[in-house]
Amino acid sequence: MPHLYLVDGSSYIFRAYHRLPPLTNQHGEPVGAVYGYTTMLWKLADQLHKADGPTHLAVILDKAEETFRNAMYDQYKANRPPAPEDLVPQFPMIRDATRAFSLPCIEEIGWEADDLIASYTRAALAQGWQVTIVSSDKDLMQLMTDPAVDMLDTMNNRRLGPDDTREKFGVGPEKLGEVLALMGDSVDNVPGVPGVGPKTAAKLILEYGDVESVLAAAPSMKPGKLRDNLIEHADMARLSRKLVELASDVPLPEPLEGMELKGIPEPPLRAFLAHHGFKSLLARLSAAADPAPAGPAEAAAPAPAAPEDPPCDLDAYETVVTEDALDRWIAEARHQGWVAVDTETSALDAMQADLVGVSLGLAPNRACYIPLGHGGTDMFAEKPVQLDRGAALAKLKPLLEDPAVLKIGHNLKYDLIVLGRHGVRVAPYDDTIVMSFDLDAGLHGHGMDELAKEHLGHQCIAFKEVVGTGKNQLGFHEVDLKTATRYAAEDADVTLRFWRRFKPRLAWEGATRVYEMVDRPLVQVLADMESAGIKVDAGALARLSDDFSKQIAALEEEIHGLAGFKFTIGSPKQLGDVLFDKMGIKGGRKGKSGVYSTDVNELERIAADKDSPGREMVLKVLDWRQLSKLKSTYTDALQAQINPRTGRVHTSYSLTGAQTGRLSSTDPNLQNIPIRTEVGRQIRDAFVAEPGNVILSADYSQIELRLAAHIADVPALRDAFARGDDIHNMTAMELFGELNRDTRARAKTINFAILYGISRWGLAGRLDVTPDEAQAMIDRYFERFPGINRYIADTLTNAREAGYTTTLFGRKTHFPRLKATNPNERAGSERAAINAPIQGTCADIIKRAMARMGPALLDAGLPKVQMLLQVHDELVFELPEGDVEAAKPVIERVMATAAEPAVPLSVPLGVEIGVGPSWGAAH
DNA sequence: CACATCACG
DNA sequence: GACGTACGTGATGTGC
Known part of the structure; x- marks a missing residue:
């Protein structure tokens, strides 16, 4: 005979929460109740086919919404304290747990779990099934009027029957509702009758039969408080009777057949357990799946198989x-x-x-x-x-x-x-x-x-x-x-x-952590940032465009004059021909497509030669290039990007654009707005706040170097950051023994070179030294900062073996080309692999800061502070001028502690904040 | 559409 | 022993 187990999920969760230690999983999420719930479900599911075990199983939950009882009595459950803060996030996980067992999770708007349980019980009885209600809730004990129904308290593994209601309330299940009504319930805020507890209620019901009869008999009772209360609170007693009545005619959202228990479904359950790091349960699952596991548990358990779906129709x-x-x-x-x-x-x-x-x-x-x-x-x-x-x-x-x-x-x-x-x-x-x-x-x-x-x-x-x-x-x-x-x-x-x-x-x-803790929450955050947009001063951009136009035209004329004829300056092909063929400048290098390289490095090389015939033209071309770039890419384009509806510019961030986990920004790209030159900076000044608001820019200082110091475990760098030293000065002293402008600049270049996966030739080109000299500097760096070497070697070994690198948060970046036969290609992948854990961890950290920023600002009573932009190590906000002083410490704290508690760092994260009327001014 | 160039971190 | 040189992006203009 089918035996249906109906689990009163909500009441279980509350009890589990209070009885179990406050466990957290590897993501820092509280999961004590989830753990208890999971073991309980498992225990039940394991009873399949055993005597008195379930053949059918469903979990019934309360829906956090108003029910018909609130319509009767607006105070119903009004005294209920809100669920504890660390229990709230466990509710959705409990649904996940239920689904992981392939069990239906039933909840309906307008009905309490008790009503659904009553209705399912009735339906199952009508088909001649056996029913066990997994709960110890006294209201549900009313359902044990039929001998085919019993209850199970899984906390102490005790079966409850009709005798238990008699023992506890002095009446059988059929009269329990009457007793409960008179007693009332302070937790659910069922009023009952004052002064009437379980004993008096049972006595009255045993004597008169039901609430109505008790009330009718009240006037003839012996005078006293009880009689007065029964008369005075008769309406409340009648209301209470209705409140404790279970509705057994709720339309069933799921047919009984859908509750059939089919054992422990391995793949979804495994995924769920792994997500929460329930290791003992995982081990049990492996043991159940493979009674004689060969080797480690991981190897014994098969990877989840892709579902076999029918073709798309x-x-x-x-x-x-x-x-x-x-x-x-x-x-x-x-x-x-x-x-x-x-x-x-x-x-x-x-x-x-x-x-x-x-x-x-x-x-x-x-x-x-x-x-x-x-x-x-x-x-x-x-x-x-x-x-x-x-x-x-x-x-x-x-x-x-x-x-x-x-x-x-x-x-x-x-x-x-x-x-x-x-x-x-x-x-x-x-x-x-x-x-x-x-x-x-x-x-x-x-x-x-x-x-x-x-x-x-x-x-x-x-x-x-x-x-x-x-x-x-x-x-x-x-x-x-x-x-x-x-x-x-x-x-x-x-x-x-x-x-x-x-x-x-x-x-x-192993991707759940980065998905749940870093990337998934960011989707809504980015949607909000994009929707907010940022105001740009179109007039200012138009004026800059005009200004640039005039300068460009003047330069164009001069360049054509120097060449002796007109040509398209913007065409590298034509420019190359003019410089290297027509004007005879030496040292032109042709790329693979047969055109001379005319990029900045090449033109600056020419300009550095005081005797070069092309020096004057090259300098003008460099200016021309800078201005045309700024005009076409920024001042012209940004004006066109202003949304007519909002009057603001709305970029689009891609979460999947950069292999390392960084965001990218398009339409327009607001992550490459000029800042490095004075002319370019004027464009940043056109990003402004609304009247009464200001722009706040907060950026991590030297975050990648700090993370390198932590990840590669370099004591000297770590100590320097802990002391708050200037890291490039420190590197200069360590490498060159003296500190001046030149050694600091070189040290800075080397510091970055390390992050990017260094080569002697690359460094030599940047520092304008020979590759041998560059190699000497690299050697010295490795010697002074032991750890870097080991980091590079370990990272590459692991990446070659696993096929991917990981960040501190477990983000993977795959590098299939590490095995390429083309050594050039392979070397490129190696450099990228050296960089990815550092760049990627930085991306993880700022993403976490972003995900936490909104709630933190709300908590601080700062709902008007809006996060607008992210530029890899910088967050840009718009906020009322009056909120600045309150917002600063919140933003600073959220950013500085963004890695915690999941990833404790051995270096502090420094955050610098600037405020001004425009983005330019906030720097 | 590929390429070169250059804006950013 | 040669290769070609820093990591990650996106937008623009030229030229085919």
Whole structure:
């Protein structure tokens, strides 16, 4: 006979929280209750097929929302203290744990867990099943009226039956509700009758039968406090009776059959356990999977196998155009607990594009497209039948914001921005582009099409196939619904398939930490930064453009005059011909494409020769180059990038653009705004704050060198940073024995060279010395700073063996070319591999600072401080002038302690802060 | 589209 | 023994 176990998850969690030590996992997350919960579930699942063990199992949770009881009595559960701070983050993990056992996790808006348990109990009894309620909650004891129902308290492994209610409350389960009503419950704030506790309540009920009869008999009771209270609080007693009544007719969100227990499902559980570092449970899992493990546990356990999905069937997708259909999809997503989401828009720029449709994916080939803004370009053309955008979004918003439903996207930052503009804040979420990057950085790109080929062997419909190219290219809103559905729903389907593969791999391959602690939280942070944008002074840029134009024109004339004819100065080919052929300057070097190199180094080499015939022209060309660069790339382009709606410039950050884990910035790139020259700096002055606000810039000083000192464990460097010494001065003294301008500059060059993976020739070129001299300096450096050598050797050995390097936070960067046969290529990879752990750790740290910044500022009562930009070791904020002094220490602290507690550093992280009316002034 | 150049950390 | 020289990016203009 089927035996259904219904786990009262919420009550278990609270009890586990208080009874178990406050464990944390390797990510610093509190997991004590999760651990207890996991072992409890496991214990239950292990009882499968044993006598009185479960054949069916489900976990029922409370939904943190109002129920019908609040409508009856607004004070219901009003006294309940908020859940402890370190328990709150464990709720979603408990859902993860349940899913890891492939068990349904059931919660419904408007119903308490008790009501769902009552309803499932009734349904199971109706089919003749046996039911065990895993809880010790007294309210649930009411359900033991049927002999086929019992309860199990897993904390002390005790079975409870009807006799237990008699022992505890003096009545059987059938009268328990009456007793509970009179008693009341201070925790749930059920009022009951004052002065009536369990003993009196039981006595009254045994005598009169139920609450109504007790109240009716009250006037004839012997005078006293009890009689007065019963009369005075009769209404409260009646209300209490209703409050403790369990609803057993709730529509069941999941059929009973869906609760069938199939044992311990290994791969998802393994991923979950590994994520939290539950080592003893992992070992138990390995033992269970392989009774005679050969060798270490890791080797014994097989890597998670990729799910075997059916091929993508584009005709299986549904176009959702009715409210009923939309409701169905939303309900199904809610029920399942996760859903792939993708938005379609009319353009590529998330800050400007209009929302055209949303697609959802639930399982392979189970995906839909909800068109919301198709047609309408031609006012006479008939719009296809589709849902009203506002109405559909009103239905989707609760799903997208439901804390119990995981939303999965590919490059979700884009969707977060678009949906954010419609007042929807998507949470919780997973982003498969970020997962792919954290798993496979350096191996391949992470775009959907490329990953679909790589992991699914599937060729996605090309966007261009759908919208065409060139001047006939359509906006997605002009695409017919059938084609749009095939394209859009495929994206959701494919995204979901990625997720099914990546999620277990994250834990298995040790990428969970960097994903959960560094990159995933950043997606929303970046969406917020991009949405905020930064104000630029268009007038100032226009004036600079004008100014540059005049200077460029003048220089152009002079250069043409010196050449004796007109040519295109911006063409390296033509310039090279003029300088090296026509003017006969010696020493021209041709590159592989046969043109002379005319880059800055080359031109400066020529200019350094006082007798060179080309000196005058070269100097003017250098000026011309600088000004044209600034004009075309910055002063002209930035004006065009101002969003007409917001009046600000909104860059787009890529989390997957740089192999080391750094961000990159595009459209426009705000990470390469000039600063090194005086002319260039004027452009930074055009990045301004709104009236009443200021710009604050906070940057890590020498963070890469500090991290090198820590990672390579170099005592002399570490001590210097601990003392707060100027590190380049220190290096100069160590290497050259004297400190002056020249030795400091050389020391600085060498310090950076070390970070980049040095070569004698490279250093020689930079310092203008012979390679032998450069080698001598390198040797001396290694001698003075032991640790660097060892770091380089160890890093390369490990990278060759593993195929990747790792940062302090476990971020991997793969280097497949380390094994290349081309020595040049190999050497390049080696230098990159030496640099990656340092650059990547720096990226991890500032990302963590960014993820923590918003909450820290809110905590400090500074909601108006907005983080706008990140430039690798710098964060730029806009804030009310009056908030500056309060914000500074918060920002400083968050940045300086960003590595902690996960990664304690042996060097302090220095943060420098500047404030001003513009970005330029804040430096 | 490849290349050279140059802006940033 | 030759190779070609610092790590990581993105935008622009030229020229094919």
